[in-house]
Amino acid sequence: MPTTLGSARRLVMTPALTEVTFERRGFPPGPADVAQHLEAIPQAVLCGFEWGIDTRSPWELERRLSLVRREHLGFAYEGATMACTILDAMRGGRGHKTRDLLDGPGRPHLFLAYIGIGFAMARLPRPLWRRVVPDLTGSAPYHPAMSWLAVDGYGFDRAYFDTRKWVDRQHVPAPYPWQGKPDYFPRAVDQGIGRALWFIHGARPDDVADAVARFDPGRHADLWSGVGLASTFAGGAAPEALRALRGLAGRYRDEVALGMVFAVKARAHAGFVPDHTEWAASALGELGVDAAVALADDTVGHDEDGPEPTYELWRRRIRAHFASLPN
Incomplete structure (x- = not known):
């Protein structure tokens, strides 16, 4: 009660x-x-x-x-x-x-x-x-590396509830020393803003791509990875629309596939993978669910020292997998 x-x-x-x-x-x-x-x-x-x-x-x-x-x-x-x-x-x-x-x-x-x-x-x-x-x-598992998703969540929230400031005016937050990496903080925020764009534009690939393009080019990679994550985890688009999304991402299609892998991993970790997540794994990365989960597991690192957080190094290894594939 x-x-x-x-x-x-x-x-x-x-x-x-x-x-x-x-x-x-x-x-x-x-x-x-x-x-x-x-x-x-x-x-x-x-x-x-x-x-x-x-x-x-x-x-x-x-x-x-x-x-x-x-x-x-x-x-x-x-x-x-x-x-x-x-x-x-x-x-x-x-x-x-x-x-x-x-x-x-x-x-x-x-x-x-x-x-x-x-x-x-x-x-x-x-x-x-x-x-x-x-x-x-x-x-x-995956703690504390995946706690950067909290910063992602912060970015999503701000874009969803204060769209004029964070999307229309493309506000950039002040750095914050999350895990001692203040320079990465705005990047993780952008990953959340990218997720929000999928919702704000109703899972319409053309409109989402146009929204990303209006941001500074230096922010596009992280925004696209957020789009890939949201389109896979939340759904809302048919397989043919997801394939169109991958094409619209152009040079950032590996970022979209990266977001897809994290979304598939999160769904599988929770024990339930809906149909739209399976569609996205195939359309955005040409992978089955098991292969996407294995890719996430095989590339994870723990407590790595360096200027970039372990989380981004993990993301980089996943991205490199897709970059190595023939076009």
């Missing part, structure tokens, strides 16, 4: 489901069925957030989340992780709700849970960011 305090926090902090509709956000109109498919994703995030803010016990939160459709379950965990991160921050970073969630039922959804932490970061002052990611060393 919800607590009185939790209910008060929910009423203050949780947006209405209508707030994430394309019409309310002012996104360009498109086919109604695609909009409905894509709108269900942030709505699942909001449901997870509301339950995370409102519920009395971890068991109740897990039980509520278990009732979500498998395709949307990871998104609901994004929202629940966002809520837990904010609640922990309200305790001065001394809370353990986020750790308990990610060490427990949220473990299969770790990739999306990091993104949920990024959604919380968009609502917290920067001085609190230092403690938002719990130390999962030894208990969660």
Whole structure:
């Protein structure tokens, strides 16, 4: 059962489901069925957030989340992780709700849970960011390398909810020393903005490509990798549209394939790969799901020293695989 305090926090902090509709956000109109498919994703995030803010016990939160459709379950965990991160921050970073969630039922959804932490970061002052990611060393694979997805999530949130500033005016955030790599911070933000472009333009390849092209060319690679990730994980496009997307990416098609690999890995890690993810693996990288997962696993590195984060070195090895293939 919800607590009185939790209910008060929910009423203050949780947006209405209508707030994430394309019409309310002012996104360009498109086919109604695609909009409905894509709108269900942030709505699942909001449901997870509301339950995370409102519920009395971890068991109740897990039980509520278990009732979500498998395709949307990871998104609901994004929202629940966002809520837990904010609640922990309200305790001065001394809370353990986020750790308990990610060490427990949220473990299969770790990739999306990091993104949920990024959604919380968009609502917290920067001085609190230092403690938002719990130390999962030894208990969660791909940690801390994949925690850059929190920065990706921050970029997605800003582009989705403040589109005029972050997309139309192409705002570049100030660096932040995430994992001691401040120069990479804007790049990871751009990866999230690229994901948001897939939603903002309703999974229409031509419009998404035009949106990327309006950014500074130095940002295109990271934006395209975000597009590849979103088109694979979220779906919304038929196989022929995905093949068109790959062609429109031109010299950045390896970046699109890179995003696809991470999306397939995240879906497989969570134990459910929908049809649209299988389509994307084939259309964007000419791989089956098992081969995409193997590519991600075979290229991962751990705690590598250097000017670039381990996360980007991992991405580079995946990108190199596609670059080595004949055109």
